Amino acid sequence: MQQDAIALGSLEAELRRQDAYTRDGHTARTLVREPDLRIVFVAMRGGASMAPHRTDQTGSILVISGQLRVRFPDRVLELAAGQLLVIPAAATHELDAIVDSACVITLGWDAP
Secondary structure, eight states: OOOOOOOHHHHHHHHHTSHHHHHHSEEEEEEEEETTEEEEEEEEOTTOEEEEEOOSSOEEEEEEESEEEEEETTEEEEEETTOEEEEOTTOOEEEEESSSEEEEEEEEOOOO
16 A cells, blocks of 8 residues: 555644534544554544543554543543553543644554
Protein backbone atom coordinates (compact mmCIF):
# COMPACT_ATOMS: atom_id res chain seq x y z
CA MET A 1 0.00 0.00 0.00
CA GLN A 2 1.41 3.35 -0.99
CA GLN A 3 -0.31 6.43 0.32
CA ASP A 4 0.22 10.15 0.13
CA ALA A 5 1.23 12.08 3.25
CA ILE A 6 -1.68 13.31 5.34
CA ALA A 7 -1.83 16.95 6.47
CA LEU A 8 -3.10 16.61 10.03
CA GLY A 9 -3.43 20.36 10.68
CA SER A 10 -5.97 20.89 7.93
CA LEU A 11 -7.75 17.66 8.86
CA GLU A 12 -8.17 18.86 12.44
CA ALA A 13 -9.78 22.10 11.24
CA GLU A 14 -12.06 20.16 8.88
CA LEU A 15 -13.26 17.79 11.59
CA ARG A 16 -14.01 20.66 13.96
CA ARG A 17 -16.50 22.01 11.39
CA GLN A 18 -18.51 18.77 11.25
CA ASP A 19 -21.94 18.38 12.82
CA ALA A 20 -20.78 15.43 14.93
CA TYR A 21 -18.11 17.59 16.56
CA THR A 22 -20.67 20.24 17.45
CA ARG A 23 -23.24 17.69 18.63
CA ASP A 24 -21.07 15.10 20.42
CA GLY A 25 -17.92 17.06 21.30
CA HIS A 26 -15.72 14.76 19.22
CA THR A 27 -15.44 13.28 15.77
CA ALA A 28 -12.99 11.02 13.99
CA ARG A 29 -11.77 9.94 10.60
CA THR A 30 -10.11 6.65 9.79
CA LEU A 31 -6.86 7.40 7.96
CA VAL A 32 -5.68 3.83 7.40
CA ARG A 33 -7.82 0.70 7.27
CA GLU A 34 -5.74 -2.37 6.55
CA PRO A 35 -6.39 -5.99 7.54
CA ASP A 36 -3.94 -5.70 10.44
CA LEU A 37 -3.91 -1.97 11.26
CA ARG A 38 -6.23 0.98 11.89
CA ILE A 39 -5.09 4.59 12.27
CA VAL A 40 -7.75 7.09 13.34
CA PHE A 41 -7.53 10.86 13.73
CA VAL A 42 -9.76 12.21 16.51
CA ALA A 43 -10.70 15.83 17.26
CA MET A 44 -12.22 16.54 20.68
CA ARG A 45 -13.70 19.70 22.15
CA GLY A 46 -12.44 20.69 25.60
CA GLY A 47 -14.58 18.97 28.25
CA ALA A 48 -15.67 16.16 25.92
CA SER A 49 -15.21 12.51 26.88
CA MET A 50 -15.20 9.11 25.27
CA ALA A 51 -16.95 6.47 27.37
CA PRO A 52 -14.98 3.56 28.83
CA HIS A 53 -13.89 1.14 26.14
CA ARG A 54 -11.23 -1.42 25.33
CA THR A 55 -9.75 -3.10 22.27
CA ASP A 56 -8.43 -6.61 21.86
CA GLN A 57 -5.13 -5.40 20.40
CA THR A 58 -2.36 -3.10 21.59
CA GLY A 59 -2.87 0.51 20.54
CA SER A 60 -1.40 3.95 20.98
CA ILE A 61 -2.50 7.56 21.38
CA LEU A 62 -0.31 10.33 19.97
CA VAL A 63 -1.49 13.79 21.05
CA ILE A 64 -1.22 16.23 18.15
CA SER A 65 -2.66 19.30 19.88
CA GLY A 66 -4.16 20.19 23.23
CA GLN A 67 -4.12 18.02 26.33
CA LEU A 68 -5.87 14.69 27.01
CA ARG A 69 -6.56 12.73 30.16
CA VAL A 70 -6.53 8.94 29.88
CA ARG A 71 -8.28 7.19 32.75
CA PHE A 72 -7.59 3.55 33.53
CA PRO A 73 -9.24 1.71 36.46
CA ASP A 74 -6.02 2.01 38.49
CA ARG A 75 -4.44 5.29 37.31
CA VAL A 76 -4.93 8.55 35.44
CA LEU A 77 -2.44 10.03 32.97
CA GLU A 78 -2.38 13.46 31.36
CA LEU A 79 -0.86 13.76 27.91
CA ALA A 80 0.23 16.98 26.21
CA ALA A 81 0.87 17.62 22.52
CA GLY A 82 3.78 15.53 21.32
CA GLN A 83 3.33 12.76 23.89
CA LEU A 84 2.67 9.14 22.94
CA LEU A 85 1.01 6.53 25.15
CA VAL A 86 0.86 2.80 24.40
CA ILE A 87 -2.40 1.18 25.51
CA PRO A 88 -2.05 -2.52 26.34
CA ALA A 89 -4.46 -4.99 24.75
CA ALA A 90 -7.71 -5.37 26.70
CA ALA A 91 -7.00 -2.34 28.95
CA THR A 92 -10.26 -0.56 29.73
CA HIS A 93 -9.80 3.20 29.51
CA GLU A 94 -11.62 6.52 29.05
CA LEU A 95 -10.44 9.58 27.18
CA ASP A 96 -11.17 13.18 28.22
CA ALA A 97 -10.17 16.37 26.43
CA ILE A 98 -8.92 18.87 29.00
CA VAL A 99 -8.87 21.55 26.28
CA ASP A 100 -9.64 21.39 22.55
CA SER A 101 -7.43 18.52 21.43
CA ALA A 102 -6.58 16.21 18.57
CA CYS A 103 -4.85 12.84 18.56
CA VAL A 104 -3.90 9.96 16.33
CA ILE A 105 -5.01 6.57 17.60
CA THR A 106 -3.24 3.52 16.19
CA LEU A 107 -4.74 0.07 16.69
CA GLY A 108 -3.43 -3.34 15.86
CA TRP A 109 -6.18 -5.30 14.15
CA ASP A 110 -6.88 -8.98 13.74
CA ALA A 111 -6.41 -9.87 10.09
CA PRO A 112 -9.40 -11.83 8.72
